[in-house]
Amino acid sequence: MSQLHPHLEPVYADVLHRNPGEAEFHQAVFEVLESLGPVVAKRPDYVDAQILNRIVEPERQIIFRVPWIDDAGVVQINRGFRVQFNSALGPYKGGLRFHPSVYLGIIKFLGFEQIFKNSLTGLPIGGGKGGSDFDPKGKSDSEIMRFCQSFMTELRTHIGQYTDVPAGDMGVGGRELGYMFGQYKRLTNEYESGVLTGKGITWGGSQVRKEATGYGTIYFLEEVLRSRGESFEGKRVVVSGSGNVAIYAIEKVQQLGGTVIACSDSSGFVVDERGIDLELVKEIKEVRRGRMAEYVEHRPHASFTADASIWTVPCDIAVPCATQNELDEDDAATLVRNGCTVVGEGANMPATQGAARVFAASGIAFAPGKAVNAGGVATSALEMQQNASRDSWTFDHTDARLREIMQGIHDRCAETADEYGRPGDYVAGANIAGFNRVADAMLALGVI
Numbered sequence: 547m548s549q550l551h552p553h554l555e556p557v558y559a560d561v562l563h564r565n566p567g568e569a570e571f572h573q574a575v576f577e578v579l580e581s582l583g584p585v586v587a588k589r590p591d592y593v594d595a596q597i598l599n600r601i602v603e604p605e606r607q608i609i610f611r612v613p614w615i616d617d618a619g620v621v622q623i624n625r626g627f628r629v630q631f632n633s634a635l636g637p638y639k640g641g642l643r644f645h646p647s648v649y650l651g652i653i654k655f656l657g658f659e660q661i662f663k664n665s666l667t668g669l670p671i672g673g674g675k676g677g678s679d680f681d682p683k684g685k686s687d688s689e690i691m692r693f694c695q696s697f698m699t700e701l702r703t704h705i706g707q708y709t710d711v712p713a714g715d716m717g718v719g720g721r722e723l724g725y726m727f728g729q730y731k732r733l734t735n736e737y738e739s740g741v742l743t744g745k746g747i748t749w750g751g752s753q754v755r756k757e758a759t760g761y762g763t764i765y766f767l768e769e770v771l772r773s774r775g776e777s778f779e780g781k782r783v784v785v786s787g788s789g790n791v792a793i794y795a796i797e798k799v800q801q802l803g804g805t806v807i808a809c810s811d812s813s814g815f816v817v818d819e820r821g822i823d824l825e826l827v828k829e830i831k832e833v834r835r836g837r838m839a840e841y842v843e844h845r846p847h848a849s850f851t852a853d854a855s856i857w858t859v860p861c862d863i864a865v866p867c868a869t870q871n872e873l874d875e876d877d878a879a880t881l882v883r884n885g886c887t888v889v890g891e892g893a894n895m896p897a898t899q900g901a902a903r904v905f906a907a908s909g910i911a912f913a914p915g916k917a918v919n920a921g922g923v924a925t926s927a928l929e930m931q932q933n934a935s936r937d938s939w940t941f942d943h944t945d946a947r948l949r950e951i952m953q954g955i956h957d958r959c960a961e962t963a964d965e966y967g968r969p970g971d972y973v974a975g976a977n978i979a980g981f982n983r984v985a986d987a988m989l990a991l992g993v994i
């Protein structure tokens with residue numbers, strides 16, 4: 547707490563007191579407050595209007611029962627969540643996560659991050675997040691469908707194109723969104739395309755949404771490299787994870803001339819010095835829904851290592867794209883020692899606070915998830931635009947918009963860091979630029 551500005555210490559103390567046991571939420575709040583000292587010093591009106599105390603309290607938190615019947619005919623019960631965190635800039639917007647680790651603290655950390663991320667896009671979207679402790683691993687298609695239908699039966703009361711627009715996150719992709727949209731349509735008797743994003747192309751989705759978080763991550767890092775007079779050409783890159791974000795981050799690195807030599811899943815990591823065979827990863831993960839260990843059965847020169855850290859693999863650029871707190875202080879020190887010069891968070895909060903401190907002290911470029919991975923939600927906002935105008939843009943047009951948005955986010959972070967006396971500090975730049983836009987809107991809307 548000693549690193550916080552005196553106006554911010556009581557805000558954080560209150561968060562700890564009011565949200566006991568929610569470690570990830572505490573971490574996400576601390577990381578933002580840590581950057582805001584210069585802002586509160588400059589803007590006493592934010593302090594007077596209690597903007598800080600208000601922004602850390604969700605506008606609404608919904609927790610509900612999700613009963614469903616498994617293939618053996620046994621009734622199962624999961625818990626569903628939707629945290630509608632802040633709607634100063636637009637309807638709540640953020641994904642749904644299905645993972646056994648999900649509890650209120652995870653959803654609140656993700657929803658809190660989403661406020662600033664969505665603000666950074668410059669688009670009219672507020673912040674929210676949801677999900678369930680349902681574990682999709684090993685479930686049949688029919689079980690996934692029954693779960694999604696039950697989840698949506700309750701969620702539908704709380705969402706809508708002008709209210710709250712969910713999308714995918716871990717464990718929620720095109721298949722799950724399809725089942726949820728189908729159930730929403732059935733319950734409401736309306737084809738309200740704008741209620742969910744990440745939809746399939748034939749039923750109201752946008753080109754590039756599937757690729758957007760991964761591509762956007764690499765477009766952001768391309769700008770980081772450009773600002774240092776470098777490019778992806780010839781760079782050795784390590785990408786953790788092998789899900790939606792990781793797969794399309796790998797694809798874009800390869801298109802830009804870099805070599806991704808390692809990727810992972812929760813069981814371990816693969817190293818392929820000839821470059822990861824992305825078609826094989828897509829086949830294993832998107833089609834077979836299998837494990838990364840299967841990779842080496844097809845590429846015997848590659849290696850698979852179970853239960854160890856992927857960050858021991860020497861690289862120029864590290865892109866964590868799996869999950870929160872997957873890269874700790876020791877991993878960060880190893881990366882720096884091995885010559886890594888750029889780290890960009892494709893996942894939400896993958897670096898621990900200790901890791902972030904190591905990166906900051908080492909002077910390497912470290913760019914936070916709320917800026918780097920904002921391309922997913924930005925393209926969701928483009929999907930909402932297309933739905934509202936009953937339009938459908940081409941892949942190239944949408945991709946060009948995404949690239950432009952990511953360049954804008956990069957420049958906004960870099961310029962804000964300069965303006966607040968923290969040149970090169972993408973963490974401070976992202977937190978301050980994201981916060982200021984929301985704070986100004988909250989001031990204008992009065993005490994609500």
Ligand SMILES: NC(=O)C1=CN([C@@H]2O[C@H](COP(=O)(O)OP(=O)(O)OC[C@H]3O[C@@H](n4cnc5c(N)ncnc54)[C@H](O)[C@@H]3O)[C@@H](O)[C@H]2O)C=CC1
Pocket residue numbers: 641714715716717718759786787788789790791792810811812813867868869870872892893894895919920922923
């Ligand atoms: N899907 C999206 O549009 C967006 C996702 N994100 C974030 O990106 C991250 C990944 O999300 P998705 O790719 O959508 O999920 P996903 O469910 O498609 O893939 C997650 C991948 O991470 C792996 N994984 C999980 N825990 C791991 C661990 N401890 N070590 C190594 N691998 C692990 C899984 O095996 C899987 O391959 C999450 O932090 C998510 O919140 C952020 C912005 C948008």
Ligand SMILES: O=C(O)CCC(=O)C(=O)O
Pocket residue numbers: 639640641642660663711712713714715743894919920922923924926
């Ligand atoms: O596309 C969206 O609405 C949300 C994506 C998301 O969950 C995220 O940015 O973490």
